[in-house]
Amino acid sequence: MAIRQLPPNLINRIAAGEVVERPASVVKELVENAIDAGARRIDVTATGGGLQLIRVADDGAGMGPDDLALAVERHATSKLNGDDLSHILTLGFRGEALPSIGAVARLSITSRAQGAKEAATITVDGGRKAPLKPAARSSGTEVEVRDLFYATPARLKFMKSERAEAAAIADTMKRLALAHPDIAFALSNGERTTLRLEACPPGLMDHALARMGRILGSDFVDDALPVSAVRGTMSVEGFAGLPTLHRPNGMQAYLVVNGRPVRDKLIAGTVRAAYGDLVPRGRYPMLALFLTVPPEEVDVNVHPAKTELRFRDPNAVRSLLIGALREALGAAGHRATASLSQSALERMVRPSAPHAYAGPQAYQSRPSPRTFGLAERGQAPLTPVSMPSGDTRGSTISDDETGTDYPLGAARAQVQDTFIIAETDDALVIVDQHAAHERLVYERLKRSYGNGGIARQMLLIPEVSEFDGEAAAALVAASDALERLGLVVEAFGPEAIVVREVPGLLGNCDVKGLLSDLAAALAEADDGEGSGLLADRLDHVLSTMACHGSVRAGRRLSPEEMNALLRDMERTPFSGQCNHGRPTYIELKLTDIEKLFSRR
Template sequence: MSVRRLDPVLVDRIAAGEVVERPASAVKELVENALDAGAQRIEVAIEAGGRKLIRVSDDGMGMDADDLALAVERHATSKLPDSDLSNIATLGFRGEALPSIGSVALLDIASRAAGASQAHAIRVDQGAKGAVAPSPHPRGTRVEVRELFAATPARLKFLKSERAEAQAVADVMRRIAMAHPHVRFTLSGDNLSGFDHAACSEDAAGLLARLAQVLGKDFRDNALPVEAEREGFRLSGFAGLPTFHRANAQSQYLYVNGRPVRDKLLHGAVRAAYMDYLPSDRHPALVLYLESDPREVDVNVHPAKAEVRFRDPGLVRGLIIGALKQTLAAAMHRATTTGGERTIDAFARRSFEAPSYRPPGNGPVNWDWRTSPAAPGFAESEQASFAHEHAPAANIRSHAAPAIPETLDAPLGAARAQVHDTYIVAQTRDGIVIVDQHAAHERLVYERLKRQRDAQGIARQMMLIPVIVELEQADVERLIDNRETLAQSGLIIESFGPGAVAVSEAPALLKGDVSRLVRDVADTLAEDGQATSLERRLDHVLATMACHHSVRAGRRLTGEEMNALLREMEATPGSGQCNHGRPTYVELKLSDVERLFGRK
């Protein structure tokens, strides 16, 4: 078969497969065009998930008749004035979006340039370009895409349901809206919850307000500001507290020079920064903006511009990890504000699940006021019987501690009691704090060990008689292979024949069963694997050691010990969560407690 040149319309349709993968791709390209045109208001409407209709209207600079005719031609753009691909300062630059969309749909564009007395319109029907004609339209541009992929029915088979496609459009709009807080964004259509995000100021407060519009109040209340700069790269945005974590990475929004990206390097840096605070199956929520000279980043490595390539990836990774670690350390003991809400919800669910409860409309509540111990005439003997029959099975003895007035103003308040020999109850000026003593102390010991290691090395104590620990041979080999790592953590071991190791020195800070500690360390090394970085392995070993030394659940504490624990938590970075990513305390405001009793 001889070589032949493809039909131009067919070429456009093939190119459309790269640029316009689904309706959300078309929306992204059109909205970015509006932003590049300086729009301050962008309205998007869709039907049938974008298959039937996509309409994008803006108040940007608009186009005159000549620009409009050229805009639907392939590789025609106003965004590369000097044809320098290394200096791209706009969101779009390929000149492929409009002709690609027009080759697989019915495309109508109406536009009026700033200062022009007349607007113009053009239609492209499945690749057939019409003539430019006068049209009534205010300043700005309106683009309508109808019957997307009508010219390529095979592409329709690969689209998801109308609802799924509509949600993909909404996700694209949210990501773009977070990068441009000064622009008003409106989205409407079927199969989705529309929104109208008012324009915000361009400072940090305005950005946080826009993030609250998109991500909700909880993110705003649990977000930490991030600011860092290094060698021409600037990082800003907001990072969620470690206890404000998610089951996947969908709540991580990353931007490079205003462009939303999904980049492995950036996501890897985020995971590394949070590694010391979160378990491996949980992910932080954050929004980060990386800015640099356009020449330092290549945005032309992916048709949809979803990936980028940096000239110095090590510099970028170091900047992100360092900035996030510094931000999280500065948060000190802070934990998520949603802990109290989860507690209220847990009480509510327990109430609804009680056997005697009947939902409204499904019969009366199974309760007789005459059986209440508060009812008039309830005999003392009956009260005693009631108390005996309905007493809780668990031991709820509390060990009261007198309130020290000045500590009521401390972030974690004044310790008042220890319940179940496990939880410390503290009083603040406007509520109560419940602390898990084991989880909190575990984190405190871990941070002490890290500080000691970084300062002068972990102090070791020699065993009077070496402790012999019998293990599986694979565990023995794993421990011997990591002797240097363990030595840096304060644990000195040697091989002691087949299936055993001898421990001659252990960290002076730790007390307890050395044999059990060694076995847990062996398990830790097995989980981490040899590919884990040295720093991570050291931290993981220290976390295991801290767990052994921490105050166990079931140990009674005096009032002084409880208050000392609270004060140390307030002064220790990361003490809001334990080494496994769980919160170490829950705070209930007085208003939360009043809700429990129906006062509010």
């Protein structure tokens, strides 16, 4: 087949396939144009999920008739200073958005430049441009996009439901609004305003947190940690949620580079690495980070949608972000999210009684496994009340030494040989003793390893454990790596392992169980020699050791042990969550408890 030159209309439709993926893509391009035009207020209306109508109105610089006519031509832009693509200071610069949209929809643009006497309007219908006409409007620009993809009906088959498309538009608006807190935004579905954000005063760290709260929720505001760091010509600031504040997907991790909201894989992976084992597997932290990089150090021209970036020095960016986040998370100490307490209080409230007309079977159900049948037991006949499994009565430690003025308070009792009940000046604290001690041992092991090696203790009687041949061979092959972790193992026949020394921090641990878990970890390593163990699975192995060396649920603690555990938690970073990312304690404010009893 002979080579031929494609007609302009077909070129525009092909470009539209790259730039205009869905209605949210149109909203993104048009709102970015308004931001680049210096708008202080941007109002967006989207009906039918954006497929029927998208209207974007702004109070920016506007355009005169000549510029308006050029705006719908391909590769015509006012956003490039000369021919230098290495110094991009605007959100848009390709000059593809408007002609691409006009190629697949009915596009209308009305604009009036600042100081001009009148406005002008132009329409593009499926790629066909109409002449300019005079119009009436105040300074700024209004763009209407109707019947999106009517000119390419095949694309309509790939659109999701109206609700899904509307949600994507809302997410796009939130990301742009978060990136530009000094601009007022409004989003309407044609019947009501679904999002309204007033402009914030200058000063990200002082004022923009309020906008973040509107977008990420009040939980984020309560549990946001300030992040700020500078390295050379790069800087980052913003807020990161506590590790115990996480969500099932990464939609609430907002990343902005030079004012551009992005979904960059490098940055997303870096954030995940910074949180590490502080967040459970399959969960994602909440944060809003603003990265400033010299324009020549980042390429925003990698993808037509401009949501992916390429950094000249990705390792420097990664180092800056990880350092800033870990410093913020470490400074939080043992702190855990306040929403855990609210969730616990809500679970204490019994569900309302069934309606009288519902019949005797309406409320018969099995106890919820998450409430342990508390509501049913509360209505059962009274039985003799047993004593707590452990309490602090008779303790030789005075209140002055373990007083309620400590952050986690003074231990008062141990329930079910599992939970420590502590009292502060204004709250009750419930601690999961195994989860808390597991984190403490884990952090000590990491510090010891980083300081030159983990101290070992020799077993008086070496312990022999039997395994299948492959597991035993894997443990023996990794013996040098395990010795650096404080565990000395040797072969004891083809299917047995003898342990002669264990890490001193583990105490009397379950050696057989520890070896079984380490054998499973080695099976997932890159090679049979265990060389990948230290480099790639060190945290996992140390976490496994900590789990076997920590105080188990079901062990009765003395008052001194309980208070010592609380004090260690207060001194240890990240102790608000265990090695698997679950919370180690919850705090119930006395004021909230009093409300449960109608005392407030």
